[in-house]
Amino acid sequence: MTMRFSPLVARIAGEGAAAWALHSRATQAAETDPDVIIMSVGDPDLETPQIVKDAAIRALQENDTHYTTVAGVSPLRVAVARRFSEQTGVPYGLENVMITPGTQSALFFSSMCLAGPGDEILAPEPMYVTYEATVQVTGAKLVRAPQPAENGFRPIEQAMAEAITPKTRVILITTPNNPTGVALTHAELSMIADLAREHDLWVISDEVYGRTLFGREHVSIAALPGMAERTVTVAGLSKSHAMTGWRIGWAIGPRELVAHFDNLALCMLYGLPGFTQTAAVVALADGPDGAWDAADGMRDIYQRRCRLALSALNQISGLSCVEPEGGMFAMMDVRGTGMSAAEFANGLFEAEKVSVLDATAFGPSAQGHVRLSFAIADDRLEEACARIGRFVRGRT
């Protein structure tokens, strides 16, 4: 037969998908070789808080294994709304919250319901690798505004303003940013909010690392005047509570938009497991019966490791790291080694079994950089830094 697929398949097969090639090779190698060190992904080595796992186990024992409300169980939607209201001062309720299988899925929902063929979504780069496919899946075009390494990967008003056209429907931002670790300031968010209001645009704000800031306060653009009505905030428990595999995230926005999300979920998912949602409620709860504060402890660990890695790596001649303000990644400039980022990443894995990600996939501004994760144990991190030093010395 002629194997004809939909035009969509070409739109989702971009560089984003290709970026994972080395990482996939590394995880496969790691299955049989304990010497492989994986710094190419943001999956915490920390474990989900016991109290959260216990809640899921109890729910399973109690047969909470039937269909649930498609938009998410009420206690979880209420808990998410309450937490986000506390943070932003905006009165969010259950109808403003859609529970999704992870933050990635919340981005997918947002894209699908806000943009289509002929539209443009503007996003500053470097940006997370799946954004391209997540935008293009809708038929819309992803337009990139540069945040050059020379500017510390921070947004530039002129670059963003110039990238807005009559076709622009959405500005997609990330704070703290993956891969750069940049947390947007109140002033930067105000600049972006002004652009959104002036051009009557939606903002999708990816804040999955919002609880992993190093000595700074997280600011949500939804908290800025007149922004809640045009902002969808996506986040989840993967990073804050070491719950990547649970697939619990959410999109918070105007209730009219959430009603559309609900329709999309009817044909795309038909709800999430009740027992994972019950566990998520515990992750968001205060006090001894909740795990809300666990995120602070995890953040402290990432911050300590970040310092550990940066002090080791910045001593290596030819390398320099941009100090992250949050998250679990650092961008390392490898141009001083004479290698391209791809040569560095591939060479390092071949020679030293350490996998990092060629950051070029995150956008042209990231050229000459690799992204590394500190979501690995201290001793592995130290060992990885030592191997990186040995690799660079051998090549320069």
Place this chain on the structure above:
Amino acid sequence: MTMRFSPLVARIAGEGAAAWALHSRATQAAETDPDVIIMSVGDPDLETPQIVKDAAIRALQENDTHYTTVAGVSPLRVAVARRFSEQTGVPYGLENVMITPGTQSALFFSSMCLAGPGDEILAPEPMYVTYEATVQVTGAKLVRAPQPAENGFRPIEQAMAEAITPKTRVILITTPNNPTGVALTHAELSMIADLAREHDLWVISDEVYGRTLFGREHVSIAALPGMAERTVTVAGLSKSHAMTGWRIGWAIGPRELVAHFDNLALCMLYGLPGFTQTAAVVALADGPDGAWDAADGMRDIYQRRCRLALSALNQISGLSCVEPEGGMFAMMDVRGTGMSAAEFANGLFEAEKVSVLDATAFGPSAQGHVRLSFAIADDRLEEACARIGRFVRGRT
């Protein structure tokens, strides 16, 4: 602000979404009123086999809570491939299987990667209510071929052939059918396979009720000559193992198509929980450490209840049921009562707190019918039949 959404939102807000209105009202009422009997959904009252729950609990305790392979963990993909190879005689492998959060999601994946704007997907009706949105989400058009009540809701070659146009890309079938309970025969499937080969079409075959047949053998269209290369078979554990809330399903098809599914999953889901997949492997395993045979026990229960309900309902003057060949639903013709299906469903809920679904949402051929589920306990089923009788006698 002007709240502009994507054109997609109109395409997913059809009757399918509206069909759930009475059901939602009923489930809400049931939260506080134990007297409400819900026959409007296919969520088994049976519980997930203990051995399956235990596997998930063990995986949680062992911290299988991190990211998993996006297309599904290998042991589960292998188990699904093996089971489907056994059934069809087609040599399927891991690369032919995509694990999805439920069969509904597998349908979404299939639609998205096989059809787009300007294309048509042909499906015989009555059909499951979410199919319309699942097809239209891609921009393609759903074309319905009638399976009239007078023909026992069975497919008609001429009606299907006439509905095929140069724009047709896919034939979407369901066996056993929800809502009609019709299981397609080898001859009917051959007829459909001939049409697919002649017009070079894909077939999406929804077989989520494939293990719930009453005294018949399930036939997959993928087993027919030359069909594996053009068929995507979707199914899952929701119905066979009373695992609706677990959200474990799959799409089985050519490996090129599964590679596209993988790309779509990267931006839509980024994998499923490991602990639910580990449990699913146990559900598919033979012998004392598996729950493969549990599906047969559950089927026997549905079959017994089906007989129980039909013998009670067919004694009520003005009602007649089409005998289901499988699944957990029956179509009941209410035209003899003088009420429309909507009047019947609403009136029954108001008067007797029993919720059934107006089957009109499943397609024009279902006019004058309501769909009822036997996924409820025997005593509740008997009580519901008694109430239905009282309701009809009061109205006629």
